[in-house]
Amino acid sequence: MDIIQSIAVYGAGSWGTALALQLARNQIAVQLWDISPEHIQVLQTEKENKRYLPTIPLPSYLTPNADLAKVAKSSHYHLIVVPSHGMRSLLQRLKPLLTDQDAIIWATKGIELDTGKLLHEVVIEELPFCQHYAVVSGPTFAAEVASGLPTAMTVAANSQVLAKTIAKAFSANNYRVYTSTDVIGVELGGAIKNVLAIAAGISDGLGYGANARAAIITRGLAEIKRLSEVLGAQPETLMGLAGLGDLVLTCTDNQSRNRRLGLALGQGKDLETAIAEIGQAVEGAKSAHSIGLLAERAGVEMPICQQVYRILYQGLAPADAVKALITRDLKAEF
Structure with a gap:
């Protein structure tokens, strides 16, 4: 692989933007696509993503584009x-537009809902010719990245070169970006922490305090590791x-959906009302089901x-769920 001079980005929400x-x-030519042509048109007109990241202008190297075929053909990096x-x-839409190059x-943090499959498995199934794939993840809130605040993340690929x-x-x-070849570990860490962040939020919403939150983070990490x-x-x-x-970032800061x-x-509040008030996708709400499938298997x-x-x-x-956790049979921590 060579130096990236251009890249196609799919998804113009807060994180994609x-x-x-x-x-x-970094002066890389970016073509930014979204499933909503109307959203792309607004980005083209207003030169910023006012819906998700207001007041942050789009630089000249970033071009919103609603034409999926043109975006896919603009780069070998997607x-x-x-x-x-x-x-x-x-x-499936991209498949006829791509090659093995x-x-x-x-940067999606989740597990496929109905199958419990990790996203690299979905990539391999849908693009059997794909020889180069990677996942980026880590403690990163979109607004802070967009504002240029100091950030570190991990990229795991199927080759160290990529x-x-x-x-x-x-x-x-x-x-700062660290590299890895542990695609599975990075995928699972990014997906499961979303469900645990819901648990931490529930605990705080019930008023259970810092002790309970720390226990959820620590024992939640044990679940991820297992x-x-x-x-x-x-x-x-x-x-x-x-x-x-x-995990720590998502469980402790209210920027986390x-x-x-x-x-x-x-x-x-009920689930439907809570998600409507947030107004964006909440990955953990769907991952709770798919992680259950994966864990059972x-x-x-x-x-x-x-x-x-x-x-x-x-x-x-929620209070009954906490009681069920606390009253489980006693056991050694390790």
């Missing part, structure tokens, strides 16, 4: 930043930016994630 901004500021439930359908990168190539594209004085190790991830990945770093959803549920116990699923989809009262 933020990553596009970072790349464009960064997908759509919700996990839209990943497969986008890949193209690299597929995704990981280094992508890292160089994002890196700047404000942005599942990840069974599925072949490297344990050290889960102690890094894409694991512990992202997943945490805000949990807060609303803990304060007595792997034979791994994930009690916090299970209780979040029961609250979201089985009508369990």
Whole structure:
């Protein structure tokens, strides 16, 4: 792989736009596509994403474009930043436009809803000719990246060469990128932490305090590690930016949509109302189901994630979920 001079970015929400901004500021030609042509037209007219990242102008290297074919043909590098439930359908649309020379990168943090498959598995299924793929993840809020605040993240690829190539594209004085080849570990860390952030938000919404939040983060990390190790991830990945770093960020700061959803549920709001008030996709709400499928297949116990699923989809009262966790049989921590 060579130096990235151009890249196609799919998904013009807050996170997709933020990553596009970072790349464009590094003088990489970015073509930014979205499933909504109307949204792209607004970006073209207003020269900023007022809906998600107001007051941050789009640099000259960033071009919003509603023509999927033209965007796909603009580069051999493709960064997908759509919700996990839209990943497969986008890949199906891209398939006739790509070749085995193209690299597929995704910043989506989720697991496929109906199948419980990791997103690299979806990529391999839909693009069997794909030889180069990677995932970017870590403790990164879109607004802070878009504002140019100091940030660190991880890129995991199926080759160290590709990981280094992508890292160089994002890196700047404000942005540090670490490389990895542990795609599974980075994917799982980014997906499961969303469900745990809902749990932390529920606990805080109930007024249970800092002790309970710390317990959720710590025992939640144990759940991530158990599942990840069974599925072949490297344990050290889960102690890094894409694991512990992202978990702490998402569970403790109200910029997190997943945490805000949990807060609303803990304060007595129903799921539909809470998501409507947030106004953007909340990946953890869908991942709670797919992680359950994955854990069941792997034979791994994930009690916090299970209780979040029961609250979201089985009508369990948040306080009863906490009681169920606390009154489980006593056991050794390790």
